[in-house]
Amino acid sequence: MKIxxxxxxxxxxxxxxxxxxxxxxxxxxxxxxAAAALGNFPVVIKAQIHAGGRGKGGGVKLxxxxxxxxxxxxxxxxxxxxxxxxGPEGRLVKKLLVxxxxxxxxxxxxxxxxxxGAAKIVFMASEAGGMDIEEVAxxxxxxxxxxxxxxxxxxxxxxxxxxxxxxxxxxxxAKQFSAMAMKLYRLCVDYDCSxxxxxxxxxxxxxxVIALDAKINFDDNALYRHKDILxxxxxxxxxxxxxxxxxxxxxxxxxxxxxxxNMVNGAGLAMATMDIIQQAGAAPANFLxxxxxxxxxxxxxxxxxxxxxxxxxGVLINIFGGILRCDRLxxxxxxxxxxxxxxxxxxIRMEGTNVEEGRxxxxxxxxxxxxxxxxxxxxxxxxxxxxx
Amino acid sequence: MSIWVDRNTRLLVQGITGREGQxxxxxxxxxxxxxxxxxxxxxxxxxVEGIPVFNTVAKAVRETGxxxxxxxxxxxxxxDAILESIDAGLPLIVAxxxxxxxxxMLRVKNYLKKSSSRLIGPNCPGIITPGQCKIGIQPGHIHxxxxxxxxxxxxxxxYEAVHQIQQFGMGQSTVVGIGxxxxxxxxxxxxxxxxxxxxxxxxxxxxxEIGGSAEEEAADFVKEYVxxxxxxxxxxxxxxxxxxxxxxxxxxxxSSGTASGKIAAMRQAGITxxxxxxEMGAIAKKAFAKALS
Numbered sequence: 001m002k003i004x005x006x007x008x009x010x011x012x013x014x015x016x017x018x019x020x021x022x023x024x025x026x027x028x029x030x031x032x033x034a035a036a037a038l039g040n041f042p043v044v045i046k047a048q049i050h051a052g053g054r055g056k057g058g059g060v061k062l063x064x065x066x067x068x069x070x071x072x073x074x075x076x077x078x079x080x081x082x083x084x085x086x087g088p089e090g091r092l093v094k095k096l097l098v099x100x101x102x103x104x105x106x107x108x109x110x111x112x113x114x115x116x117g118a119a120k121i122v123f124m125a126s127e128a129g130g131m132d133i134e135e136v137a138x139x140x141x142x143x144x145x146x147x148x149x150x151x152x153x154x155x156x157x158x159x160x161x162x163x164x165x166x167x168x169x170x171x172x173x174a175k176q177f178s179a180m181a182m183k184l185y186r187l188c189v190d191y192d193c194s195x196x197x198x199x200x201x202x203x204x205x206x207x208x209v210i211a212l213d214a215k216i217n218f219d220d221n222a223l224y225r226h227k228d229i230l231x232x233x234x235x236x237x238x239x240x241x242x243x244x245x246x247x248x249x250x251x252x253x254x255x256x257x258x259x260x261x262n263m264v265n266g267a268g269l270a271m272a273t274m275d276i277i278q279q280a281g282a283a284p285a286n287f288l289x290x291x292x293x294x295x296x297x298x299x300x301x302x303x304x305x306x307x308x309x310x311x312x313x314g315v316l317i318n319i320f321g322g323i324l325r326c327d328r329l330x331x332x333x334x335x336x337x338x339x340x341x342x343x344x345x346x347x348i349r350m351e352g353t354n355v356e357e358g359r360x361x362x363x364x365x366x367x368x369x370x371x372x373x374x375x376x377x378x379x380x381x382x383x384x385x386x387x388x
Numbered sequence: 389m390s391i392w393v394d395r396n397t398r399l400l401v402q403g404i405t406g407r408e409g410q411x412x413x414x415x416x417x418x419x420x421x422x423x424x425x426x427x428x429x430x431x432x433x434x435x436v437e438g439i440p441v442f443n444t445v446a447k448a449v450r451e452t453g454x455x456x457x458x459x460x461x462x463x464x465x466x467x468d469a470i471l472e473s474i475d476a477g478l479p480l481i482v483a484x485x486x487x488x489x490x491x492x493m494l495r496v497k498n499y500l501k502k503s504s505s506r507l508i509g510p511n512c513p514g515i516i517t518p519g520q521c522k523i524g525i526q527p528g529h530i531h532x533x534x535x536x537x538x539x540x541x542x543x544x545x546x547y548e549a550v551h552q553i554q555q556f557g558m559g560q561s562t563v564v565g566i567g568x569x570x571x572x573x574x575x576x577x578x579x580x581x582x583x584x585x586x587x588x589x590x591x592x593x594x595x596x597e598i599g600g601s602a603e604e605e606a607a608d609f610v611k612e613y614v615x616x617x618x619x620x621x622x623x624x625x626x627x628x629x630x631x632x633x634x635x636x637x638x639x640x641x642x643s644s645g646t647a648s649g650k651i652a653a654m655r656q657a658g659i660t661x662x663x664x665x666x667e668m669g670a671i672a673k674k675a676f677a678k679a680l681s
Contacts, residue, residue, distance in 0.1 A: 085630070114490050116570035116600050116637065119497040134642040151494045192491050221463060221636060222489035251634040255626070267568055267634025268542020268597050271623035272665045275647075278626045279664055287627070289634040320544045320551070322527030351551060353527060375548075376666030 001218045002050040003232040006097040008214035015187045017180055018210045022099030024048065031073035032066065034098035041065055042101035045072045047093040050237040052215070053083030059093060062101060069098070089256065094236055102210065107200035108167055109133055110181070112188045120148040121155075121188065123181065125163050129200035155185040169203075176209040191229065192222030241286075241305060248301040251289040254309070258285030260382055261306035261315040261344075263299070265290050265324075273318045276375060280383035285312050296332030303336045307344070314385040316378055317348045326350050326358030334365045345370060345385050349378035390517035390562040391537070391582040391589070392480055392506065393456065397521045400425040400448050400478070402469045403460035404436050412460070412484070412525050413439065419528040421521045424452040445476040456480040458514070458523050466510065467492030474505045481573070482523045483510035490636070493571040500573060507573025511635065513543040513565035524565065534559015535680055536672070537583035539576055540595035541568050541602075541635070545623060549593055552669030558680065561589040568635025570599065576606035584614050591617045591676040593668075594659070596650055598624030599638045603650040611657035617679050619672045620659040622647045 006024040013019060021038060025031035035043045047059030054060050059081045063069040073096060082090035107129030115122040125145045128136045137144050145166040147159050160178035169177050188196045197215040204210060223230055235243050245252030251267065255274075260282045264270035267289045274284035286306060290298040306315055321329050329350060337346070349372040350358050362369045372378035399416065403409040404426025414437055417423045425448040426436050432443035442448035445457065457478050461469040466485040473481045474496075488510050500507055508515055514524010518531040525543075530550055536558050540546040546565050553560070564579050566572055576594060583589040592614070596603040603622065610618055625647040627633050629640040640646050655661050660675040662668045 114494055114571070116490075117602075119494055119501075119571050121494070150498055151491065152498045189491060192489050194490065219490045219636075220632070221487045222491065224464065225489075253628070253631050253633065255628065264544075266542060266544025267638060268540070268545035268595070268623045269548060271597060271627055271633050271638065272545055272548075272621075274626045275623065276665050284626055287631075287633055320547045322525075322530070322544070322547055352530065352547070374666055376664065379664075379666065 001220055001223060001229070001233060002237070003216055003218070003229070004048045004050065004095065004234065005046065005214055006048055006095070007232045008216040009211070011187065011191070011216065012211055012214055015183050017183050017187070018208065019214065020099040020102055020210060020212065022097055025073065025096045025098050026094065028070060028073045028077060031096050031098050032069055035063065035066065035069040038098070038100050040100075043069060044099045044101050045069065045076060046097040046099065047076050047079070047081055048095035048097055049081055049086070049091040049093060050234070051083050051085035051091060053085055054081065057081045057083040087256070091237070102202065102212070103205040104202050105205045106203040108203070109136070109199050110184070110201045111195065111197040111199070112184050113193070113195045115148065118148055121151055121185065123147040123149070123159070123163055125167055127167055129202070133199065149185070151189065155182055172207060173203060173209060180209060191226060192219045193217065194219045241309060245305050248298070250298065250302055250305065251287070252302070252305060253287040255284050255286055258283040259311055259313045259386060261285045261309065261312040262318065263288045263290055263302045263306060263315070264318045265320060269318065269320060273316065276379040277316060277382055280379035282382055282386040285309055296335065299329070299332045300336035300339060303340045307340060307342065312344060314344050314382060315342075315346045316382050317346065317350075318375070318378060319350045321350055321352030321355070321358070325354045326352055327354045327361060330358035330361035333369070334361060334367065337365070337367050337369065342368060347372055347378055347381045347385070349375060390520065391564070391579070391586050392562065393515055393517050393521040393523060395520050397456050397523070398422050398424045398452065398454045399523060400427060400445065400452070400454035400457045401439075401460065402427045402445065402457055402473065403462070404428055404439065404441060405431050405434070406460055409460035410436055413437070415528065416458070416522050416524070419522040420519070421523060424454050445472045445478070449476050449478065454478070456523060457482065459483040459485060459510070461485060463487035463489070467496050470496050470507060471499060474500060474503045478505055480506050480508070482508045482512070482514050483573070484512065484514060484525055486511040488569065490571055493569065497571050497573070508564060509567040509572060511569040512567030513546060515562065515564045517562045518560050526563070526565075530554065531563065532559040535561055535588060535590040536593060536676065537561045537579070537586065537589035537591070538563040538593045538595070539579035539583070540565055541597050541637070542595060542623065545595055548665070549595055549621070549668055553593070553672050556669045556673040558672065558676065561586060568597070568637050570637035576602050577609045580606060580609055580614055584616060589616065590679045591672070592619070593672060594618055594620045596620065596622045597635065597638050598622070598627050598633065598640050598647050599635070599645045601644065604653040607653040607657035607659065610659055617675050618659045619662060619668070619675050620654045621662040621665065621668060622650045622654070
């Protein structure tokens, strides 16, 4: 799960990690009040969306006086911000963060996350702050410091030293930085974060270390033990189809620009099915895994969500019936199709236990259901639908 | 021969009294797996279909000589359940549970490294040596004994692979689902290495997906150490970056973990790539002809 920068900074504050003074604003008036409360200029107006690259996209501006605050807040609120992470359709800005402007001496990069390959918690740090870290890793890997921490041992002083001295910090700055890194580690572990990133982390001209930006992603599997984090969920930032699917605990992802809806049991087979749709010359409109077991209820809800998408011109159902028998599944599909009402052609490929009986049920249903004998056959039939 | 499980496997089931645990325990038993014990704290002394239930893994192992565990414990308690089996010294632990927090798995993984236990999964269909032993939720009847070893990150995609090679008359030595989580116990390399050493396995199918770099590392290993023919498939060519595709581990981060990157690495290692899922059986038949003759 992703959260906004202003929410991440709220968590930072709670954890004792220094951030600029400021507050969130949902209207121009609130932005003006927030700026006035800061007491002096310049202030920074930052668009709050769940995507990076906001500065380059024109979503972060410096206001030198009250008039500029009003002007900039009005222009950023309601703008469609396009960044390298939003895709070409961009994201509507509905929230702002208004913060004090700080005198920057130097920008650094710092992040902490679980490393899947090493099975450790890893800190990444670089003196090339403000830059995309992937770019730093690719172009100048020697500038990227990585410190791995065994979660059974936890973070120790020497880990912080490796980071601080690696960043060429000394004296009081090194001390401030190390204290911050220790707190970040605790935050990452205690809140089951999948990423905590500060880019840039700044050294100010008056000798302070401050998180100028804040990004936190959470492990969805651990949200059950962080009810407070769930409060941060912002449905405005999610695709409405995906929000609907999440109510039924369906693994659904919308693929803008696709024309073939698909429903599959199992994540791997679902991805592979999207791939064969593309290889057949069509475009998948979604990813939908109804689960290895695929209950009749899941099938019905999945059907409804896929068919609600107006760009869907045909549907491919690909089910490998293992424990779940194909005849029962076929009954579920027919029932769901009758309830939901299908207006586009549906190709069904099913395999596994009692497959003949399952195919018979589908063929005799009187519905516009086309059965395919295997994966290749299904792909060809879908391609034919799109070409027609 | 086969890898890791066979007729001598004596299985213990953690979470045996839950709905899923009970259902799949019975399926494993009916398949022929020797299921000797169940564990559910507080339900010691009961039995499930004649299988005695114990309060702790340690006691179950002492009293029944179990040498493998299948774990169906719900996600919030599953990390602990795996640790319990490691502490009880079980050589093989198969965790089916989906949804264990990554932080829990990081602790399990680092503890596991210091032990002699092997963990398969979590978030996996399990492991099966056809005709001998099934530990997991796979449909047993689609398999048959043979000489192709299969390792996969996905459940139903594994069944698809088994089904397709069956159509071409190829049976399996052992089929291992290593799971779709970002942090898991057994890797592709562990399986490839075991298949290479197993005389019963003459050819290998490796099914991967987007996310992480396990397939790339496996490709390097194949190039260096595997002399048996390997056929590979990667799911997720059309997956958008930054989205979690069902499996917690199936996510492209920035430019790493893409399907095309994995396919290129595997091809470079001499692995025969299946581009179109529908052709897996036919391609395997051709690639394995000499090895299986």
